[in-house]
Amino acid sequence: MIDKNILINEFNFENDIIYLNCGSLGRMPKSSANLLNQYLQDEIRCPTNQYNTERLRNTYYKLKIEMSNLLGVNDSNLAYTQSTNIGIGTLLTAFTWNKGDKILIGDNEYSDGILPFYALKLKFGVDIIELNSENLIDEINKNMDEKVKLIFFSHIEYNTGVMHDLKKIRESINIGKNTKILVDGAQAVGQVNVQLDSVDFYVFPFHKWMLGPMGTGMIYIKSTESLKPIILSTLGLDYTDENKRVLRKDARLIENSSFNFWLFATILNNIMLFNKIGLENIYEHIRTSASYFISQLKSKDLVFINDCYYKNGMAFIELNEERCSNKLIEELENNNIYARTIPDTNKLRFCFHIYNTKEQIDVLVNNLINYREE
Template sequence: MNTSRRSFLRRSAGALALAPIVPVGRLALRGGRDGALPDSADHSSIGAGGPQEAWVARARAEIPASTESLYFQTGGIGPAPNAVIDHVSERLGFQNRSPAEPRISEEMARIEPDLRAQLGRVFGAGTEEVALTHSTSEGIAIAAWGFNWEPGDEVVISNQEHPANVVPWYVLRDRFGLVIREIDLGTGTDLIDEVRGQLTDRTRMVSISHVSRNNGRTLRADESAELGTLLRSRGVAYHLDGAQGPGCVVTDFRALGCDAYSTCGHKWLLGPKGTGALFVRREMLDEVQLSWAGSHSHATMDYEGAYTLLPSAARYEFGTRALADFAGFARAVDWIEDIGLEKVEERIQSLVDHAVEVVDRTDGLGVSSPRARPDRSGVFVVQLPEGCDATQLYNDLREDEGILGSPVREERDFRLSIHFFNTRDEIDTAIAAIAMRCA
């Protein structure tokens, strides 16, 4: 893209979001009415959009990706703050001083139980209901393979699922004769009616997204709880793919009413890659059986064939673990808690309000994701005009503008994952660039 066109995009967005970054103490100062500003800055002359809150400025200074590009890819992979990466590095160094030394190994061994307790407290589960995994996909696999499937048994999924919540069902279909039924979780459909319309006497599980990665629809806690009650009355297990949940929308395992909830640390929680969690309702621990196990899954065993499993969801864990990464996961949750989850979620919603307004006044573009709270999330999906290829748009924006978004399932949909560290100016710039590329 030539220089004059890039300059036009910046002017049309009313921002300098792609301008050079000038360090100011611990912060990085960017131009524009919503750029990162140091606490001591004079905010009185900032433009009509108002000043950047100091807490957002401090957070942006700790997230390198927020100043290296226009980062709207948190729904794919979130950028970790420096404090998280530093903590992983410190724990690795500490462990490596003498991994088998009891003083060191015992301290490292406390990481996992402490993290289970922390995740349970923050996201509405008992400590005994939390298993630590390496990804949302791993949690989905544990839930999917936890039942003795018979030919003709049915699972209900939706038309909004990530491959992680589709491919396991394909494999189970081909291996055991499972039947896959699908509901429409497009914007505006009725969750209960959709599921009820697919239930039969052979339905054994419903596995759908808490927040859709394709259209940003969020299951409200009340409708999810209602669905959970309906399914339990029919003996049907209920699993939620929560990859896009924690850190993006209010997430309370008990309030959602599901039996199992899979999530990860590396998206909206900004934790290390290779970390995740599976929440399993304590009453379902013996129903969701182990499909693979190993050392540390057991409470007792002998070499004559006797064993007992751990009485908690930790039974789904086994083997030598990357403890420093889990320590980083805990640090990431601490980091967001220090800011305040409610503050983060409210900031996301405010930015999405702005994104909706900008798209609405931009010719040729539409909004594919829900417009109103509480059905929406930070997964904001722009509908492109006819003939605009989302994959080509992704490549052009990434290569020419330094804007990182994502094509999704629908051919004309383009996703901007809007986290709290994004700014209104960045949203303006991204949408202006999309409009120009698709003109």
């Protein structure tokens, strides 16, 4: 049972905004916003005093420990990054690429996620092979050979809501000895329970389902053995007993040292809040909200909707060809309801989180019932 008082204190339910787009950018809890403001005020007074420096250092280590518990991994396997896109680019620059190396990529990927791979194609002559994500395991096995260096796909696809079973994929593919699996977790972490023992690399942001600010993210790295990064900082530096410089062998190897850790402090606060509410309670609320929305919508049998469905906390509506998704989004926004369209389709996506209520969903459904395209 979720303590409603916590939600009332953290999210303004009395305002007239119905926010359903945390798959793009989540709503930050009040306590995290207040914490960020306090940290910035402290930094204005004296950025590098002992108090601020020690608090920053504690944030660095404590957040990794909390995320390692959430993801079921060791904290030494986690590195900070600013976004999924930057995390992917950082990892790709750490590989040694040769002409003819192959990368297998699902065909339902977000553009920010796949653009770094096509830059590799231009620079190094690697071959990019797009797979039919509906049959991902069969497609991987069909295209697997000794040249395949990397397999990349989204844990949860942003444009369909389909969640791929990481363990099943690892166990069902004829993976090459030197082939690594890199997963985009942007739509998974914070929406569903994520365990990472089946992948080599996993990149995700904190500004979506984790409800943090933009410019925050993390990378899981099972092993740094194959990595030779060119983005380095003192965080990735270690010393031998003879006081000689050497590179670390854990995930810190690829970290940049110039992060704003006051932003990451809000994530640590969010995790404390999520633990208080109960992670399973949050996941269940997300699922049941999306399910309730679709069940209510289907009961109305609206003629301008070709299809509607939900996957976990993401609900999708496909309009018939006589209607325009962009115009519907515009009308919803005029009524203070925020969702998003899916590029190159006539679909809308609605993402539900802990701050969404049944009353808000009923308002959304009534808006769709009353929708008229001029």
